[in-house]
Amino acid sequence: MNKVLVVEDSPVVLKVLKHLLSQSDFFVPVLCASYEEAKQVLNEQDKASFFAAIVDLNLPDAEDGEIVDFVLSFSIPCVVLTATYNDALRLELLNKGVLDYITKDSRYSFEHVVGVVERLKKNQSVTALVAEDSSTSRLFIKALLEQYQFNVITVENGQEALSMLESEPNIRLLITDHNMPLINGYDLVSMLRQSARFQDLVIIGLSAEGDNALSARFIKMGANDFIKKPFYHEEFHCRVIQNLESQEMLETIRNMDALDALTQLKNRRYLFDEGQAYFDKQASSSTGVGLAMMDLDAFRQVNDIYGFMVGDALLKEIGGLILSCFPEALSARFSGEEFCIVAPGGVQFDDQLKGFIASLKETVFTEAKIPMTCSIGVVQTHDAGLEEAIKVADARLYEAKSRGRDQIVTG
Structure with a gap:
């Protein structure tokens, strides 16, 4: 079981988050009502046992978001809940490494924040391949994916990507740049979609060049999505997660048709x-x-x-x-x-x-x-x-x- 630290001064919100997290078989919520209480918990307990943290940005004893820096200092993935939206603050927090910035404006907000934590758990079993010839972009994309707990493999061109996909059958996500040596991203997508083996591979194309026609060509060739560089990491995460979850839904429907519901064997x-x-x-x-x-x-x-x-x-x-x-x-x-x-x-x-x-x-x-x-x-x-x-x-x-x-x- 993975402990999730919840720091929130509202008893009602604490109760809601405790209920939602307790419905999972993977998480045990650890509840704190103040900054000092959270400090005591993290200083006394094994930090490595905390899978993630959900924190209120404005606590009575830490009104300026000090809890965020404290949690991140332990390398614990952090999701921020706040009563008010501030775009500049949101960008500042995301640049610090916060996973998401969510306003408490409806019950869906709480379901969304728990969904982020559940997605982290799923991502630990997902291997992603990044094909990018620019070392700067390659390392940047790798860091974004690892922030969301993906297992990441990187290659420098389309030919290496093909070889890696052949040798590593567990790769479920491919992020590919368009302009690469040997085999470009567009041709790579075309080759992969000709094989039934890669029909469930989620493919997202990237490029700093070209116009809207390039993104349309990528998607018509079989890519799930296309992102124009430069992009902000919040958009990148949203696109990756949305495409993965869509593919998982299709696989679930396919499995329902193929499985015996009682025994989980094939029918x-x-x-x-x-x-x-x-x-x-x-x-x-x-x-x-x-x-x-x-x-x-x-x-x-x-x-x-x-x-x-x-x-x-x-x-x-x-x-x-x-x-x-x-x-x-x-x-x-x-x-x-x-x-x-x-x-x-x-x-x-x-x-x-x-x-x-x-x-x-x-x-x-x-x-x-x-x-x-x-x-x-x-x-x-x-x-x-x-x-x-x-x-x-x-x-x-x-x-x-x-x-x-x-x-x-x-x-």
Whole structure:
């Protein structure tokens, strides 16, 4: 859990922020009503344990924003709340390194400030690539992104950017200048959008040259946005976050269509629509492909004895266990209590199945402490199709059932 320091003299605002932060699984609010109280907390507690701070600019014992400098002196990301808007002061605070300057003019203001802190948490798992031939601009953009907790990689031209994107599959954001040697930003975007692999990559173009036609060309070629240099860092942050959140929303919608809502495994439709390509890729490898059909033993008795709510909770926990035991597999809920696992074959798949069975027997599920076993039919092949492999594995699954359940049949 990450501590968030909240310094605010209004009891009502403190209560609202405490409520909003406490709804998150990641944050613990630490509340202070004055500058002196905040100083005492930061001097007595481990500063590194504070993930961020939300501070009122005008406190009764520090009316001139002293709390901001004090918090920033500990390198704690800081968001300022204030009752009045002052543009000159806002610029001064942002130049100091404050993340955002938000006026307390509605309930949305408080939701927005908590949203900024939540975004920081998300950004810690986002890798951004900056392609910029100017060392000054490259370092400036890197600093802006790191202020918002992004993991940042920098390169000097489009050719290096392509190589980095090929070798680092976790890059989710690309900031690219237009005028670069070897491959310019416009051509880089064009190359990337021709590959389905980079369809979810958020791309923002930059340039100090050209007119509005250049920004239109970038976006028509597939960039998510375009920013004209010079830009102020508040605009940069807003554009980056807005585009990331739009892409995350699209991915969420896509996942909803592909996932089984209860177990968070892929659903049957996804298995048959997308599974053949994954199956063929693994089948062509040296180890071949492994496919397992699993069915929980006597699951209907769980519903009869404990009810459907407990049965659903059990299936949810089984889904989590499958994901942990087969991290690289395509794992799908095939029907009610039946699951299909498609994974790299060979000894690795055998070991994963054994590990799953061992974990299943070591675990009692749900608050009802229900023990569970399963029957499994397995196929390992280099050439059979997905549907044919499912039929063979399903037949072996029912053979395992007929032999007394709680076992694996491989052929």
